[in-house]
Amino acid sequence: MGSRQTMREEADAKPPIERQLTEVTCAGCGCLCDDLTLRVQTGKIDASGVPCTLAQSMYVAAQDQVHRVRQAPEAQIAGQPAPLAEVLGLVAERLTRARAPLILGPTESSMEAQRAAVALADVLSAGIDTGLAASGSARWLARQRAGWVGATWGEIKQRADLVLCWDVDLGPGGPxxxxxxxxLEPPGRFIPEGLAGRTVLHLACWSDRVAGVKGETAIVIQPSHALATLAALRTLVRGGLVDLGSLATTTGQPAHLWAKLAQQLKAARFGVIVVGPIFDRHASLAECEGLERLIAELNVFGQGRFVGCTIGQGGNRPGLEAVLGWQAGAPRAVDFSHKHPRYLPLEAEASHRIAEGQADVVLAIGPQQAATLAQAHATRPFWIQIGHNATLAGSAGLVPDLAMATAHPWLEAGGTVMRSDGVPLPLTPLLRPLCPTDAQMLERLRRQIVEQGARVP
Ligand code: SF4
Incomplete structure (x- = not known):
């Protein structure tokens, strides 16, 4: 792992070149499009040809951040610049001495960095979690109870003739x-007409983003009616009796609309319910379970195949959930304090441990949610920040006790990310990094901790 000065000299020694890169993966939103063409000239990314305004603005903002990080210190002690080697040694020493260390796993990094974070948690007998407060845990708990019938997005493209978007806006101006x-728009192998051959319906409880969709294809209900709606739909799908008049009064939507929706779902040859981050954020355990059981029952009582599809936010949270699943047996809230991984839902979630003051040293990798940082402000564990913007003033919302900057995970580091449907995709390094990648930094830290006497797993 060379110093930033050495890396800068190496970068300067190369003549500026113009490159055109194809099939670049974009982590700007949960779509993780892997078909972008970008030009890189004299160390600048030109994303003006990308057919997505969200991606264009993301690349401008990310490049601006890369530029600011290159002017910032490579490492800091209590907000003051310090040599990287010295800070690395202090981090290793402080983590080794910690009584109850907690790692906030990198949700923005490559899966290579995420594997390094899990290995570090094992060496330290630490807790490790995604660090995302109140997001995703209900979904995972519900899946353990009700199962999940999923499909890749490619399969949906080839086969889906009915798509129910539940609180997710798939329009060009949406997230x-x-x-x-x-x-959905291109022809599929079994849907040669493309979008014209698919029925697309919308149902919203927690957002009004589909309110602009006109006609009976859009249903808006109050959030408090989501559970009753799911229960009624499940009963209708099973062929049971539902008091449609009462359902209409409760939801404010006409009775015939619910009966028709249940019929459409059952008649699908290949149906899909798509949910996005809003559902993840707001749905309770009972609502997540209700949705998953509805999908399962449509496979029993419907005429065809029915699947669920989740679209995440940008970054690589599905990658971390997958890596934790492979390496520690659970997608989040893992605890190594008994020298082996234990899944402790709710109890080992980072937000709970920080709020209760149960972590004396927190190693935060990558950007963290404002709610997590607010909890850290209140209980004030010893805070170590590793990540691309770790040494940028105010970026963490609090001054970390120790901080080390790493290469930008999408623009500079490379590696692998995972789409919400479980498809891994490569990240193309677009710029020459002047900092170590987070995977390199975490591996170096793990080795140093092992050299200092921690047990080798
Ligand atoms: S911002 Fe989202 S939709 Fe746009 S190119 Fe990137 S991943 Fe695709």
Whole structure:
């Protein structure tokens, strides 16, 4: 792992070249499009040809951040610049002495860095979690109870004749601007008419983003009616009796609309319910379970195949959930304090441990949610920040006790990311990094801790 000065000299020694890169993966939103063409000239990314305004603005903002990080210190002690080697030694020493260390796993990094973070948690007998407060845990707990019938997005493109978007806006101005363009509009092997051959319906409880969709294809209900709606739909799908008049009064939507929706779902040859980050954020355990059981029952009582599809936010949270699943047996809230991984849902979630003051040293990798940082402000564990913007003033919302900057995970580091449907995709390093990557930094830290006497797993 060379110093930033050495890396800068190496970068300067190369003549500026112009490159055109194809099939670049974009981590700007949960679509993780892997078909972008970008030009890189004299160390600058030109994303003006990318057919997505969200991606264009993301690349401008990310490059601006890369520029600012290159002016910032490579490492800091209590907000003051310090040599990287010295800070690395202090981090290793402080983590080794910690009584109850906690790692906030990198949700923005490559899966290579995420594997290094899990290995570090094992060496330290630490807790490790995604660090995302109140997001995703209900979904995972519900899946353990009700199961999950999923499909890749490619399979949806080839086969889906009915798509129910539940609280997710797939329009070009929404948070997932190219999902429909890439997976619903093109002709599929069994849907040669493309979008014209698919029925697309919308149901919203927690957002009004589909309110602009006109006609009976859009249903808006109050959040408090989501569970009753799911229960009624499940009963209708099973052929049971539902008081449609009462359902209409409760939801404010006409009775015939619910009966028709249940019929459409059952009649699908290949149906899919798409949910996005809003559902993840707001749905309770009972609502997540209700949705998953509805999908399962549509496979029993419907005429065809029915699947669920989740679209995440940008970054690589599905990658961390997958890596934790492979390496420690659970997608989040893992605890190594008994020298082996234990899944402790809720109890070992980072937000709970920080709020209760149960972590004396927190190693935060990559950007963290404002809610997590606010909890850290209140209980004030010893805070170590590793990540691309770790040494940028105010970027963490609090001054870390120790901080080390790493290469930008999407623009400089490379590696592998995972789409929400479980498809791994390569990240192309677009710029020459002047900092070590987070995977390199975490591996170096693990080795140093082992050299200092920690047990080798
Ligand atoms: S839709 Fe999302 S992933 Fe695809 S190019 Fe736009 S911002 Fe990037």
């Amino acid at each position: 997932h601007p190219r999902f429909a363009k890439r997976f």
